[in-house]
Each structure stands twice: as structure tokens, then as C-alpha cells.
Amino acid sequence: MERVIIKQFTQQVNITDEVMARIGELTSHYPEGKQKSALLPVLHLVQDAHDNWLSVDLMDKVAEILQIKPIEVYEVATFYSMYNLKPVAKYKFEFCRTACCSIRGAEDLMDYTCSKLGVKEGEITPDGLFSVAGVECLGACGYAPMLQLGDFYHEHMTPEKIDELIENCKQGKVEFYSE
Amino acid sequence: MGKKILTEKINIPGIREYDVYRQNGGYKSVEKALKEMTPEQLVESVKASGLRGRGGAGFPVGMKWSFIDKKSGKPRHLLVNADESEPGTFKDRYLMEFIPHLLIEGAIVSSFALEANLSYIYIRGEYMFVFKILEKAIKEAYANGWLGKNILGTGYNLDLYVHCGAGAYICGEETAQIESLEGKRGNPRIKPPFPAVSGLWNEPTVVNNVESIASIPWITLNGGEEYAKIGIGRSTGTKLISASGHIKNPGVYEIEMGMTVDEFMNSDEYLGGMIDDRPLKALIPGGSSVQILPPQYIFKTANGDDRLMSYESWSDGGPVTGSSLGSGGFIVYNDTACIVRNTWNLSRFYHHESCGQCSPCREGTGWMEKILYRIEHGQGTEEDVDLLWDIQANIEGNTICPLGDAAAWPVAAAIRHFREEFEYHIRFPEKIKNRNHFREEPMEKVRQLLVK
Amino acid sequence: MKITIDGHTIEVEPGTTILQAARMIGGASVPPTMCYYSKLKDCGGKCRCCLVEVTKGSERDPRPMPKLQPSCVTGAQDGMEVLSGNSQRVLDARKAVTEFLLINHPLDCPVCDQAGECNLQDLAMTNKDFKSRFKEQKVTTPSEDIGPYISLNKNRCILCYRCVKLAEQLTPNRVHGVLYRGDHAEISAYIHNAIDSDFSGNMIDVCPVGALTDRTFRFQSRVWFTKKFNAHRDCPHCSGKVVLWTFGNDVLRVTARKDEFSEVEEFICNECRFDHKKKEDWVVEGPHKFGKNSVLNINNNALAAPKEVEIQTEKLTLEGRDVDRKKISMKDVPMAHLEEKK
Numbered sequence: 001m002e003r004v005i006i007k008q009f010t011q012q013v014n015i016t017d018e019v020m021a022r023i024g025e026l027t028s029h030y031p032e033g034k035q036k037s038a039l040l041p042v043l044h045l046v047q048d049a050h051d052n053w054l055s056v057d058l059m060d061k062v063a064e065i066l067q068i069k070p071i072e073v074y075e076v077a078t079f080y081s082m083y084n085l086k087p088v089a090k091y092k093f094e095f096c097r098t099a100c101c102s103i104r105g106a107e108d109l110m111d112y113t114c115s116k117l118g119v120k121e122g123e124i125t126p127d128g129l130f131s132v133a134g135v136e137c138l139g140a141c142g143y144a145p146m147l148q149l150g151d152f153y154h155e156h157m158t159p160e161k162i163d164e165l166i167e168n169c170k171q172g173k174v175e176f177y178s179e
Numbered sequence: 180m181g182k183k184i185l186t187e188k189i190n191i192p193g194i195r196e197y198d199v200y201r202q203n204g205g206y207k208s209v210e211k212a213l214k215e216m217t218p219e220q221l222v223e224s225v226k227a228s229g230l231r232g233r234g235g236a237g238f239p240v241g242m243k244w245s246f247i248d249k250k251s252g253k254p255r256h257l258l259v260n261a262d263e264s265e266p267g268t269f270k271d272r273y274l275m276e277f278i279p280h281l282l283i284e285g286a287i288v289s290s291f292a293l294e295a296n297l298s299y300i301y302i303r304g305e306y307m308f309v310f311k312i313l314e315k316a317i318k319e320a321y322a323n324g325w326l327g328k329n330i331l332g333t334g335y336n337l338d339l340y341v342h343c344g345a346g347a348y349i350c351g352e353e354t355a356q357i358e359s360l361e362g363k364r365g366n367p368r369i370k371p372p373f374p375a376v377s378g379l380w381n382e383p384t385v386v387n388n389v390e391s392i393a394s395i396p397w398i399t400l401n402g403g404e405e406y407a408k409i410g411i412g413r414s415t416g417t418k419l420i421s422a423s424g425h426i427k428n429p430g431v432y433e434i435e436m437g438m439t440v441d442e443f444m445n446s447d448e449y450l451g452g453m454i455d456d457r458p459l460k461a462l463i464p465g466g467s468s469v470q471i472l473p474p475q476y477i478f479k480t481a482n483g484d485d486r487l488m489s490y491e492s493w494s495d496g497g498p499v500t501g502s503s504l505g506s507g508g509f510i511v512y513n514d515t516a517c518i519v520r521n522t523w524n525l526s527r528f529y530h531h532e533s534c535g536q537c538s539p540c541r542e543g544t545g546w547m548e549k550i551l552y553r554i555e556h557g558q559g560t561e562e563d564v565d566l567l568w569d570i571q572a573n574i575e576g577n578t579i580c581p582l583g584d585a586a587a588w589p590v591a592a593a594i595r596h597f598r599e600e601f602e603y604h605i606r607f608p609e610k611i612k613n614r615n616h617f618r619e620e621p622m623e624k625v626r627q628l629l630v631k
Numbered sequence: 632m633k634i635t636i637d638g639h640t641i642e643v644e645p646g647t648t649i650l651q652a653a654r655m656i657g658g659a660s661v662p663p664t665m666c667y668y669s670k671l672k673d674c675g676g677k678c679r680c681c682l683v684e685v686t687k688g689s690e691r692d693p694r695p696m697p698k699l700q701p702s703c704v705t706g707a708q709d710g711m712e713v714l715s716g717n718s719q720r721v722l723d724a725r726k727a728v729t730e731f732l733l734i735n736h737p738l739d740c741p742v743c744d745q746a747g748e749c750n751l752q753d754l755a756m757t758n759k760d761f762k763s764r765f766k767e768q769k770v771t772t773p774s775e776d777i778g779p780y781i782s783l784n785k786n787r788c789i790l791c792y793r794c795v796k797l798a799e800q801l802t803p804n805r806v807h808g809v810l811y812r813g814d815h816a817e818i819s820a821y822i823h824n825a826i827d828s829d830f831s832g833n834m835i836d837v838c839p840v841g842a843l844t845d846r847t848f849r850f851q852s853r854v855w856f857t858k859k860f861n862a863h864r865d866c867p868h869c870s871g872k873v874v875l876w877t878f879g880n881d882v883l884r885v886t887a888r889k890d891e892f893s894e895v896e897e898f899i900c901n902e903c904r905f906d907h908k909k910k911e912d913w914v915v916e917g918p919h920k921f922g923k924n925s926v927l928n929i930n931n932n933a934l935a936a937p938k939e940v941e942i943q944t945e946k947l948t949l950e951g952r953d954v955d956r957k958k959i960s961m962k963d964v965p966m967a968h969l970e971e972k973k
Binding site: 347364369371530531532533534535536537538539541542543544545546549550553566569573576577578579 | 675676677678679680682697698699701704706724727728730731732734735764765767768770789790792809811812813814815816
């Protein structure tokens, strides 16, 4: 795992009223005094509203809102793989490469995508748009090979479909968050 | 055609919407349960059905329900485990994505049976699109009076929410899931106390798989005895099988327990045989955590009986010549697949997903992955295979939660059944440089090299 | 309630764990512990060093338990029969756990301040013929500055969670925890660089290895070259009962007193630990004794309280022959003298 020197990244924290209202709704799902339970959904929410990553300032803000200690947020944010602790590419191509996808050619497809974008696994393209990562099982084993982009799964992928997807991303035609 | 219980209505256009679902008999079980039955009757009915937990362990659901502590008077909870992350398994997603109200209906009836007033569905974070489908469906259920206060005028209150995880396989383990729902790291708890006594916020909690809960409406409407008539022996009812790998028709299938493996694998109604008609090399029947089997033990048990799709038949032969039905994640390999690479791949998965709490799993999974990486990349030595065997044996059974076993079993089974492939990798590093080496030269062609 | 461990039967209260029962029996039956700490709540079950074999569940349900059980979190049942030091299966499992704990440990004992009082060293020692089979690259983590008093070396950490539980239960505001997961998990304060509260120093004492050590004692001396004295002072925050680790007239380090299972008897405050490094601040009671096999006793044989050492030395020099004569009868040697005082 890559170690991150956290301090060098900063982010403008801006919890809008809309986000705040949604946080209120999420915390209402748990009994009085158990607002810490909302931590995972809230982190997803604020991450989506802040360029898909969590700075220390943002996590401190979440701790303040949920009335918990900052370390409790750090512990959780570093444990789960879906929270990004440093800036990420706008379009993160996350390929499932566990057993079932692997035997159906996920690795070959990843190599293709990397060479197409001119990056290595884990790198971000110079324009900040794309990155390619291998992740563990996404639960789409029967529809392999597949990748995740934002909230959505793109299944039965082929080099042609990858080309098309990249093109659509460049033109801003790709849906990212589901309703 | 076998009997369909879960997927019977899944192809009705618009079944994802409340109105269509309701018009097709949806939520009838809630009416029946709340108005005509007592919680005790429901528990008895589920006990009679013989329904076994569909998450992998196969523990009887009715029995689990009967353990919940109702005496203490503490609030009780149902936690629906939708953190489906076992490689090879994608059945729950299929149900939730296409017929979300079935799960909600099951959750209401089950919560009533447990006398729980606050229940949750814990879904893995990667299924964000499914999370939103479920959220919408729950809103519809609230709007139509199936959730909230005084449901159907019976005085029963239930709040049901969907909670999302954020990428951790370990949160599929029930106590880790509870920790995660409490907003903590997904570290499994030490049992006892069991969740049925002290679970979510130290209150009695039952954790059940999506598929188990989705079976409850049918059992409620038709009776546990009817359900028990389907299937074979102690494997009652139907089971969803997620099939992937080198087969013609991958996907999710609902089967009656007791079907022969041969029929399931080769009939056109189901998997339709191997892709490109290449020979079958191996099969994992119950998700990546169970033992991989070579062809001679797939269709027949070691005794020569037909292998059936049931808990008992798959585990016939124990870990040596049998495996386990587990979560029903069917992964099929043909002769182009490399078992060493696959074992390394799975080890990487378990290494990545180990929570790091107890030493054998934290250290052992990483160690196994590093050795397997070396073997797969042509740097293995003869002692490595025995060392791997030792490490997996030292992990198995000595960890807090079953992830240790799940990491150990695939390695053990791969060495047990496919040792020659490990030896081939170690002795002929130049031949395995290309990761797809078995595509050009399957094991059959190179086996004679090992004899010399 | 009766429980039998390695053939020794003992009467215990309901709610006692197997480990506690084994500690009452003592001897070779006591399982080693790396993460369990009796003074901290919910601490244990993680390291798997204390596994035991339950050959009979209880009088009511005599079935043996198929898996080895962590004795620190498994409650004793009436009629339970347990094998600890007498079972090869248990000893093999513990050996395996030791191997696991050591594979990513840096084994930098020569420069580790914990050497000599390290539970991991002791654990490895009990396994006798140990030969590492680990050829891979170790997982390493850069060190982190957590303030002027405590030095954190993450590579040595075995993730026992003791310091986290301590910070949670003894200090008002926990600022460090376990971050990341799997074998990359680490103790860290993330970006806040000072762990500073009145009782944070106790993290050093509960740490079974050299991950958390006293920064003010860094490279001052090997622990076995120091002389250790029980001492106390009137402290408004804590019991004030400590061990002084001295060299000549200098107090190099102050720690809490530990019992035979190397657990702290009473936690002490940071003021006692870090701010009173003069002998004048303390009332010295006498030498501190460690477990029978501990290397730490090496300098404590025939010890006297520090002030008396000086005087005694002079006396001894002057009264040479007289003392020699008395020594034969073992009556007035300094040791015996001290025993009485105690």
C-alpha cells in the first residue's frame, strides 16, 4: 500500500446546506446518541461533494458535525478502501481483478487501458482526468471483465468498449453518480 | 423447469416499482404475518422450513431466530447482510437490483418475527447504485404504510433503513458488520457474546443474508412445511447460484436443491457447458473461500455417488475430496486457467481484506501472498510448497473470525489437488513467464516434463 | 466452580477466564500473553498467544471444543478441563503465532530500548529452537513524531491494541488509534503530532514490545545495567508508586511497578514519570524485584537503597574483615538488612 504524506494536500472544505440537510437525514436513521453510526454514509456523502477525496480538514469537520473525536474518523477512513485520502483522477477506472474476472481477461484489459491512456497502474494522467486501478472483487463475477466508474458498473468490457468509454469521458457524457 | 421462489416474478416488467410489485401479490406476506400470525408462529414456521442461512455458513435461520434474547427487554434489531463480497458471488445484488421490494417485504416479516422495531440493511459501498434503488424502494414502502408507526393498524412499529459500507470484505462477517454499522473499523468481535444476545449497540441482533430474508415471504404465505418439501434432506428449498468463469451462460440461477451437478453444469437451461468446449479443469462451488476441486470430484463424490447441488453432497468427503456449497458462488475453470495464479490471486484478495486484528491472519495472509507471488513469477523454490502448507495450517482455526479459514482453505486445496502445477512453476520458470502460458500449453501437454 | 488446567484443579468464581485461573495455578500452565491486559477493559483475544485446548467443555456439556481457544477471553465453566503447557498442539500453535509475530518485526533488538524487558523476546525464547522461514521483504512503516516524551517505532508494533484501550480508558481525549488495515495497520496519531495527556506515559509501560518507549530514556543505558528501586512520592494525581531506574546517582527513567506477569500494578501520571528525575524527589523503599528469570535482576543482587549504598561502601571498606566474618553467618549482609526494612 502506498503511504501518503497527508499534510501536503489541502482542500477547500465547503459543507453546503444541501449536504448538511442530507447529513441530518442520515443521522436520523440511528437512535439518539448513536450518531456515530452515520459515519460511513456521511463520509461517502462529503467525499462525493469534495472532488472524491477526504482531506484532514474535511474529516475534522465531519468529526465536529457528528460530535466524535477526529481520530475515530481517521481510523475509519483509513480502514475502508473506498475513501480516498489524497486527490484522485476525475475518472477512476477501477478494474475488478479477483479470480473470476482475472480468468476472463481482466488483467489483459487493464494493460490495454493503461497503454491506451499512457499511464501505469495507480498513476493519474497529466490532465488529471484518468487513472487506472486494480481492485478486489466487486460482485460482478458473471459479467466479467468489468470496471467501476463512479457509482456505476461497466460490465462485459472489451477493448472497443474501453475506447468508447474513454471517448465519452473526455466529452463529459458519462454518468457518474446515480440518482 | 425447477420451482422458482425468489426469481419467480423477477422478469415482470417494472417489478422494481412498488405498484407493479404490489399488483403481483407483493406484501401479502406482511398482511398475513401481522394480522394472522404471532411472532412465535413465524419463528416456528421458519424452523419447520429448514431454511439454512444463505450467506455461506448454512446455519438454520429458524434456530438463529430462536436464540435472540427477548427476555432482557432490550430493543432488538434485524440486520440484513447485503455486504456481498465473496469472490464468485453476485446473487444478492441480482435480487436487490431487480426486485428490491421482495427483500423489504422479507425484512418486515422477519423483524416482526423477532419483535424488532429498528432494522437495517447493510449493503456494501461498491453497490452504490443498488443502495439508491433500495433507498427509493424503502421510501415507497413507507409511503404505502408498510413501514413506520402502527403498520396496517396492528400497532406494530418498524423503521427500516439501508446503510452502506465502504469497501471491506470483512464486514460480511456478522460482528464486523455490526461494528461497521456503529461507525467503527470493521474488526470482528470476539464471541461470545453472540450478536443474538449482545449485537448492535449491545442490543440483541440477528444478522441474516439477503437471500435468506427474501425467502421469508414465500415461507410465510405457503408455510414452512411446504418449503421443506422442496429440496433434498437437510438442504431444503431453492438456492441462488451465481455462476462465473469459463462457462457458456454465466449469471444467477435459482435451482431446487438436489439437482445433479452434471445437469446444472451441462444442460442448456443452466450453465450450458464449457465455453469453447474446452475441458473442465477445476471448480469452486461456493465462493472463493471453499475448496477448489479437480474434475474427478466434481460430478461424483469419492464414493462414486452423483454429486448433488446440496449442502451435504458438496461437503461429502470433507476438505480432502469434498468442498462446500458456501454462498453458491460457482467458479468454473477450463484448462487455460492457471491454478497457481488463481491461488495467488485469491491470496492477494485475503491479504488485502484481512482486518489486521489477530496475528495469524494479519501476518499469515501477507506471507502466503508473497510466497505465491514468487512461485507464480518464477522465483519459487521446492521448499515453498511445504512452507505454504504449514502456514495455512497454522492460520486455520486459530483466528478470531472465519476469514483466517477462508484464506487457508483455498491454498490447502490447491496444493492438495494441483501440486504438480506448483512444481511445474518452480521447475520451469522460463515456461511460465507469460501469465497466459496455459493457453498455449495446457498442463496436459507439459505434464511429462515433470516426470523426467 | 471447578476448573482443571494441566491436571491441576482449582476453585474459581464464575466469570473467571481460563487465563486468570491458569495464573492462579502458576508455573508452566500460565499461557503467554501479548495483547491481554487485566487492568484494561476489553483488551485481549487478538494476539492468539494464549491459545489453550479445551478437552472438556463443562460438566453440563462435556464435549471438547474443536478449536483451540484464546484463554484470555474464554470463560471458565464448571468442570472444564483444559490443557495449556501439557499439550503439544497448544505449544505448536503458540510457536506458530510467535513466528507470525516475528516475520514483520524488525528484530532490531541491539538498538531497541525495550531489549531485556520485552515480552516478545521472552516469548521467542520460550520456543527454543526457533528458525525463521521468512524470506520475503518485511512490511515497514516510517516512524512518526508523537511528542517529546514518547518515541513511536511502528515497525516493532505487534498491534496488541493495549495503548489504544489505555488512551480510551485512562485519558480524556484519545488522539491516536490503529489506522489502515491488514499487515499495513499501524498505531498512529495521523497528523496530530503530540500525544499529551496526564496519563499518556502509561502507554510506554503497557506496550509489550519496543514500539512505544520513553523518549527521555532513549539510548541512555541498557536496562540491565541500571539499578532499580521501588520509590514513592506524594503525588496529587496518582499513587506515586514507581520504580526508579538509576545509574550511579542519576535517575535515568521512572516507570510504574509491574507484577510477575509484567502488568502495571498502578498507573502513574506523567509528572511522576517525566518531571521528577532527581533522587531527592523520591522516598526510596528498596530494590525492585523482577520475575525469577528476568535479566533485569542482574544488577539487583545484593542491592541496598542508593543513599545507603554510598555509606555502606565506605563502611565496608573500613570495616573489611569484620564484615567478612559476619557474611559467613549471613546475618548482617545488606540484603538481609533490607528485607527486614521492607
